[in-house]
Amino acid sequence: MLNKGIAVKTLGRGFYSGTDIIRLHQRKLIEKKRVYFSTSIRVSETMAPMIEDLILFNVDEDIYFSCHVISAQVRKKKWAPDDSEKYSPEPFREEEERDWFLLDSISEIEDFKIFKELVTQNKGEALLPALQNSGRANAIYFRNKKLIETTVV
DSSP states (O other), X not given: OOOEEEEXXXXXXXXXXXXXXXXXXXXXXXXXXXXXXXEOSOOOTTTGGGOOEEEEEEGGGTEEEEEEEEEEEEEEEEEOOTTHHXXXXXXXXXXXXXXXXXXXXXXEOOXXXXXXXXXXXXXXXXXXXXXXXXXXXXXXXXXXXXXXXXXXX
């Protein structure tokens, strides 16, 4: 079950489509049991420690992946963790980015019912239409509606 996290649009880079990039990360995960996904979308330093889940999506290809986040590390300047070469796919091993997510699972979302429970963090709107209509937005924070229902005020 997805609880709270960030959805990140995967864009093509060089000869790789957004989906190719996700597949390269899946292969590395199978090989090493964990993988880094890096980006420079400027994840909030306040939100980063609370991120449990990452959704990678490509609206053009109508493809969505859920990932479990072991750790989310962000900095203002581009950098790379000491072990990034070990856990990053080959084409991205030497790249520096601002945001680094260490993942221990990447699964394609085939049953879109999972999205019924997810809403955007800011407005509480349904997540799937927000992703599909995201336009230029590269990242959207989300949470599970059940977290709201069980929170004591």
